[in-house]
Every structure is written in C-alpha cells, then in structure tokens.
Amino acid sequence: MALKQTRGASRRIEPTMDQPAAGDIGIVNLARSEAAKAEITIRPLRGNISVLMGSGGNIAVFSGPDGKLFVDAGISVSRPKITATLAAVSPDPIRYLINTHWHFDHTGGNQWAHAAGATIIAHENTRRRLSTITRVDDWDFTFPPLPDDALPTEVFETDRTLSLNGAAIALEYYGPCHTDGDISVELADDNVFITGDTWWNGFYPFIDYSTGGSIDGMIRATEANLARVTDKTIIIPGHGPVGDKSQLAEYRDMLVNMRDKVAAIKKQGMSLEEVLTARPAAAYDAKWGRFLIDGFFFTRLVYAGV
Numbered sequence: 001m002a003l004k005q006t007r008g009a010s011r012r013i014e015p016t017m018d019q020p021a022a023g024d025i026g027i028v029n030l031a032r033s034e035a036a037k038a039e040i041t042i043r044p045l046r047g048n049i050s051v052l053m054g055s056g057g058n059i060a061v062f063s064g065p066d067g068k069l070f071v072d073a074g075i076s077v078s079r080p081k082i083t084a085t086l087a088a089v090s091p092d093p094i095r096y097l098i099n100t101h102w103h104f105d106h107t108g109g110n111q112w113a114h115a116a117g118a119t120i121i122a123h124e125n126t127r128r129r130l131s132t133i134t135r136v137d138d139w140d141f142t143f144p145p146l147p148d149d150a151l152p153t154e155v156f157e158t159d160r161t162l163s164l165n166g167a168a169i170a171l172e173y174y175g176p177c178h179t180d181g182d183i184s185v186e187l188a189d190d191n192v193f194i195t196g197d198t199w200w201n202g203f204y205p206f207i208d209y210s211t212g213g214s215i216d217g218m219i220r221a222t223e224a225n226l227a228r229v230t231d232k233t234i235i236i237p238g239h240g241p242v243g244d245k246s247q248l249a250e251y252r253d254m255l256v257n258m259r260d261k262v263a264a265i266k267k268q269g270m271s272l273e274e275v276l277t278a279r280p281a282a283a284y285d286a287k288w289g290r291f292l293i294d295g296f297f298f299t300r301l302v303y304a305g306v
C-alpha cells in the first residue's frame with residue numbers, strides 16, 4: 001500500500017505519480033479504501049503461528065485444537081478475504097482477539113471477530129478510547145465509539161497471561177508510547193514476539209499524541225522490545241515485514257538520532273517551520289520515508305515531543 005500523509009501537515013507534501021494525495025479524502029478513509037482493494041496474504045512463521053497482511057496493521061494468528069488467537073483484526077472491510085484465507089489454513093474457530101492498541105486499522109475487525117466467537121482482550125486504556133468519541137488531530141479524524149459488541153470485554157492494567165493450545169501467551173503493557181494503551185504479545189514457546197505499533201519495520205512510525213503517545217515513549221518501548229528478544233526471535237511489527245532483532249536495533253537508532261537531532265535544533269529556538277526547512281530527516285528518508293509517514297511528518301511528530 002503506497003500512501004502519503006498530507007492532511008494536517010504544516011508543510012504540504014506533493015503526491016508522486018503513483019501515490020494519491022491523502023489530503024483530499026483523509027488518511028483514514030484512504031487506508032480503508034486501500035484495504036478494500038488489497039489482497040490478504042498469509043505467511044506461516046513458526047509452529048502454528050502465521051501473519052496476515054493487507055488489512056491495515058499486521059494480524060498474527062495462532063492456531064490449534066482449542067481454537068485460534070488473533071493479535072489485531074485489521075480493517076472491517078477485509079472480513080470476507082480474511083475468513084476465506086484462514087479457512088484454507090484450518091477450520092479452528094476464533095477464541096481470542098487481542099487488540100495491541102485502539103487504532104482503527106487494528107480494531108476494525110473487532111465486531112465480526114466477536115460475532116464469530118472471539119473474546120476480545122486489551123489494555124484498559126484501549127477499551128476506554130474505543131468506548132468514547134476519540135479525535136486524532138494528526139489524522140484530522142474523529143472516531144465514534146465502537147458498538148458495544150465490538151469492545152474488549154477483558155481488560156488489564158499491567159500484564160496478563162493466557163493459556164491456549166498448550167501454550168502460554170504473555171501480554172504486557174508498555175506504558176504510554178504509540179498511544180496510551182499499547183501492549184506486547186509474546187508466544188515464548190515458539191519464540192515469537194509481537195510489538196503492535198511500537199515497531200514499524202522499515203518505516204517511520206506514527207505517534208499518536210492525541211491519545212497519549214510521544215517520541216520518548218516510543219523509544220522506551222523499543223528499548224523494552226530489544227530487551228525481550230534474542231537473535232532467534234521472530235518479531236512481528238505493527239506495520240512492515242516480519243523482522244529480527246538487528247532490524248529492531250536499527251529502528252531504535254533512527255528514533256534516538258532523530259529525537260536528539262530535533263531536540264538540539266529546537267533548543268536553539270527554531271520554530272517548527274524552520275526545523276522542517278532544515279530537513280533533519282533528509283539522510284533517513286530514502287530508507288524510512290516510503291510509507292504513510294514521510295520525513296516532514298515524522299519530524300513534526302518528533303518536534304512535538306522534545
């Protein structure tokens with residue numbers, strides 16, 4: 001999916017030939033219409049764990065005789081494609097859906113997953129955000145509350161362990177980082193770790209200041225992720241390809257360097273407009289700026305938090 005954010009940016013970024021401008025319809029509607037067109041791909045990873053891609057954020061699926069566990073549920077319009085893809089893999093029913101955080105591209109499938117039998121589990125702040133009207137200024141979008149049957153029914157504060165298919169599944173709250181409700185999911189028996197949107201593998205991440213996110217929180221969460229994984233861990237990011245510890249470390253270095261760079265020039269008294277003109281992300285853009293968040297947008301997100 002090639003999208004470019006323009007709405008709400010201080011500086012308008014012109015769309016390239018093959019990338020539509022988000023400014024006209026907004027980034028949320030654009031992501032939804034892209035998902036409607038996208039094919040869903042499934043990739044087996046290790047043991048009974050697979051990842052589905054093509055509907056907003058990545059969806060991890062753990063299958064077995066007790067039923068399936070989903071980590072995140074994509075965008076609602078993808079339901080027929082997701083169910084068809086999964087039916088081809090195994091007939092196990094959906095028992096649990098874990099929401100890594102409240103964003104629409106991870107919780108859009110809550111209602112249908114619940115109707116299919118899933119118990120939805122999330123951090124308490126995720127449920128709170130989904131239960132009320134929530135505005136994200138940087139997306140210029142106001143989300144209505146989800147219907148009651150799409151809300152998480154089991155919430156926790158710091159951590160929670162589930163048992164399914166003979167495995168222990170560990171959920172842990174990061175503290176405020178990408179939003180104020182992000183959690184990690186670890187399937188330790190298979191050495192698979194799921195970061196939600198604390199990690200965008202190969203891309204600048206979005207940081208949702210409207211609901212408690214910050215650049216410092218993102219860096220803290222990334223350090224916590226690095227401390228939890230080894231060179232053999234398969235790491236499923238919120239967006240981007242499945243990755244490993246060395247890629248996660250490279251992402252941490254980019255976040256830290258950008259934070260330090262932007263903080264230093266902001267301290268000299270530069271306005272946001274002047275910082276954007278200085279282009280502190282220029283050296284990173286070719287590698288990290290090719291998805292939703294370009295270098296200007298990411299600089300603005302960092303500037304807001306230093």
Ligand SMILES: [Zn+2]
Pocket residue numbers: 101103178197
């Ligand atoms: Zn998100």
